[in-house]
Amino acid sequence: MAENRLSFAPAGTPARPLFLVTPEGFAEFLARQPEGVQAWLSAQNFTGGSGDPVLLPAEGGQISGAVLGLGDARSRARSRFAVARAAARLPEGAWRLEGELSAEARDEAALGWLLAGYRFDRYRSAKRPAAQLVAPEGTEAARLELIANAEVLTRDLINTPASDMGPDELEAAFRALAFAHGADVTVIRGDDLLAQNFPMIHAVGRASPRAPRLLDLRWGAEGPQVTLVGKGVCFDTGGLDLKPSSGMLNMKKDMGGAATVMGLAQMIMGAGLKIRLRVLVPAVENAVSGNSFRPRDILTARNGLTVEVNNTDAEGRLVLADALALAVEESPDLLISMATLTGAARVALGPDLPPFYTDCADLAATLSAAAQKVRDPLWQMPFWDAYEPMIEPGIADLDNAPSGGMAGSITAALFLRRFAGEARYAHFDIFCHQPSDAPARPKGGIGQGARALFEALPDLVKV
Incomplete structure (x- = not known):
């Protein structure tokens, strides 16, 4: 993948101030400013309400700093990464935050600023520089940079078109991730999937000239075992139950589960957590040809269960099933699957709020608290036994x-x-696509749930 590293400005870099102001604190802030700045803000009708940053003038036509309104309490509660609005609109150079922030708000502001610097410019000739932030005092800068750059990996993988991100290229990125952290990789490819009992991964991917495969990464020699399984459908035509053209437009993102678990794995390995990590990615292309699997075919999964195929466009759960069956053969302490699995999740919760499923009450509570803390929203949905x-x-x-189309x-x-x-x-039904630009989240590919899992993981497996 192209280098797109996000980082804070080096310590000691001269930086302009960005003042963070609320309507409640605006009068006090204004009273501390020179008369010229007071007049300037009055002319801009600035009162601390939520909006874009206002540049502050200095003598000689220079910029002395900027001020950003955070809005009232209701506005602040409704906006994620509000400070990142400024990062995308300020002139390049180094900036520092000025204003009273809680530790969580400070870290959110710093991480949001980093993420706002993301650019997917692999196919663009013009490169646009971003403003840099001096890490606020008290921030774990290295940890936030690790998290941000894991998200870069996820976004880059999802944003890359299927012509350049098929099973071969996903395998190459998987191997590069492993190499960077000293992990081991094995790959089972093509007809070897049948020989080694992964029949559903083979069935879904066999119609493509780009061979299906199962990617398997192992890292760490001690601690509890955590296994991550990510859906790696590099493009989904729907198979013989062909999608309409409009339904295929975003199908380069159908490997978003794989991209997200790879980003999470980068966080885990980069932080050196004391766990034994395994990452499984069934990497396939759901294509159409004479040997495509068919509606009403019956497949036998790795664990012996038989599956009637009533829609070839519900292929993600098939490839995940074989990978999950492999994962549980060694009884991991925690098993996670992540997949861009259903449109029904989007109908229920929209693009910004992915559901997760688990039968473990403590796991659900820990995940929900972590998601709120790191502003990586999740919503628990039920494994509703009555629908079995x-x-x-x-x-x-x-x-x-x-x-029937229900549930x-x-x-x-x-x-x-x-x-x-x-x-x-726990299973995560993620969307991995930002429909329009938002603070720290440009339109396009995006990871979901990885930050919450990374935050929760030490408590989930007691490392």
Whole structure:
């Protein structure tokens, strides 16, 4: 992947101030300013309300600093990464934050500033520099840079078009990640998937000239075992149940689960957590050809369960099923799956709030608290046992796409749970796409849930 590293300005760099002001504190802030700045802010109608930064003049036509209104308490509660608005609009150079912030608000501001510096410019000739921030005092700068650059990896992988991000290229990125951290990788590819009992990964990917494969990374020699499984469908045509053209436009992002677990793995390895990490990515392209798998085919999964294919466009759960079945064979202490799995999750919760599923109350509570703390929103949805009959077609053990259109995200999660055995398990139905520009989140590929998991992981497995 192209180098796109995010970092704070070096310590000691001369920096202009960015004053953070609320309506409640505006009068006090204004009273401390020179008369010229008071007049300037009055002319700009600035009162501390939420909005873009206002540059402050200095003698000789220079810029002395800037001020950013954070808005009232309601505005602040509704806005994630509000300070990142300024990062995207200030002139290049170094800046420092001035204003009273809690530790969590300070870290959110600093991380948001870093993420606002992300540019996917692999295919652009013009490069646009970004303003840099001097890390606020008390911030764990190295940790935030690690998190931000793991998100860069995730975003770059998702944003790269399928012509340049097929199973071969995803494998290359996977190997590069492993090499950077001294991890081991094995790959099972093509017809070897059948020989080693991964029939559903093979069935989904066999129609593409780009061979399907299972990527397997291992890192760490001590501690509890954490296994991450990410959906790596590098492009999804829908198979023989072909998507309309509008439905394919964003399907380069259908490997977003793989990209997100790779970003999370980079955080874990970069931080040196005392765990044994395994990452499994079934990497395939769901294409159309004479040997495509068909509607009403019955496939036998790695764990012996039979699956009736009632929609070839519900392929993600098939490849994840084989990978999950492999994962539980060594009884990990924590098992996580992440996938751009259902449109139903988006209908229920929208693009910005991904659901997660788990039967473990303590896991759910820890994840929810971490998600709120690091501003990486998640919402728990139920493994609703009463819907189990919906995924049982009668002719086979399982149905990959129950008819009726009801509870699509829940039934997909229930399907995956059948392959997670007795593991302590959570599944994330993520979207991995920002529909329009937002602070720290430019339009395009985005990771979801990884920061919350990274924050929660020490408590989840007691490292």
